[in-house]
Amino acid sequence: MKIKGTTKITGVFGYPVTHTLSPIFQNSAFEYLGIDFVYLPFEVKPENLKTAVEAIKVFNWIGVNVTIPHKKEIIKYIDELDETSKILEVVNTIHNLDGKLKGYTTDGDGFIRSLIEDGKFDPENKNIFIIGAGGSAYAICGSLISKKVNSIFITNRTFENAVKLKEHIQRKLNFQKVEIIEFEKRNEKKIWESIDILINTTSVGMKEGDTLLIDKKNIEKVKFVYDIVYNRKTELLKIAENLKIPHLDGLSMLVYQGAISFEIWTGKKAPVDIMKKSLQEFSKFKY
């Protein structure tokens, strides 16, 4: 990649930001298609967020991705939101259109594209079991509902957060077939008789030795397992692999949410295979 006087800048705002994998696959995609863009990591402390957003306009960058901890806070500094960002009240992608900043959130659509294109799994009419009620669970539930799932079961360590997610789904997304399973009761046999897909949206699994949240005998019954953790092969994924249950890890979602950002910035179809390949090459020693 050659940086020239004409090169346009994109990147990611985060704090910390050193763990980000996005520069790897975004730059590979720009290079592959001969697009004169570069993608950089920007460490932005919370107290500097407003100034950092102004920099997008001042330096006429193409746009940025936004990650932890800025996805909510950044909304107050941008000019316009797409429909999904309005509903979820988060932004993970900003596009600079002649000095006007538009915010998008691509996590949910990235998850769905990954499930359908990589997982070859159609969620329509399926019963979903989601562990977790954090930011990614909101995005994933929204995108699953848009694909006409039958029902959603949520379990979460903190019960009140599951209640908030359920209320969000019923009121804002107007989807009523959602039920909370108390965290302590998540392994009750009866629940698992109808579940098609199990999705882990918690950070459990990121560290070696993290506990398995669902019993193996219940995992056995599902048709698909998706763990959005992407830094290692989790116990949940190892079990799905052993049981020969179709499954996906978070790298797939990561690529597709980035591919959608790429498409917003460039107006071109993202070379998803090139993005995946660059990521696999980079992470094979750690994964």
Ligand SMILES: NC(=O)c1ccc[n+]([C@@H]2O[C@H](COP(=O)([O-])OP(=O)(O)OC[C@H]3O[C@@H](n4cnc5c(N)ncnc54)[C@H](OP(=O)(O)O)[C@@H]3O)[C@@H](O)[C@H]2O)c1
């Ligand atoms: N693959 C991708 O593209 C992608 C995209 C986004 C996020 N992620 C990954 O998804 C995970 C969650 O991200 P997020 O943004 O949704 O985070 P978040 O908003 O902070 O939510 C974290 C969730 O994990 C639960 N949790 C945390 N520690 C737990 C534990 N020890 N036992 C049980 N539950 C626990 C939390 O439960 P409480 O409500 O009880 O705190 C909450 O539901 C992270 O690993 C992140 O890297 C992947």
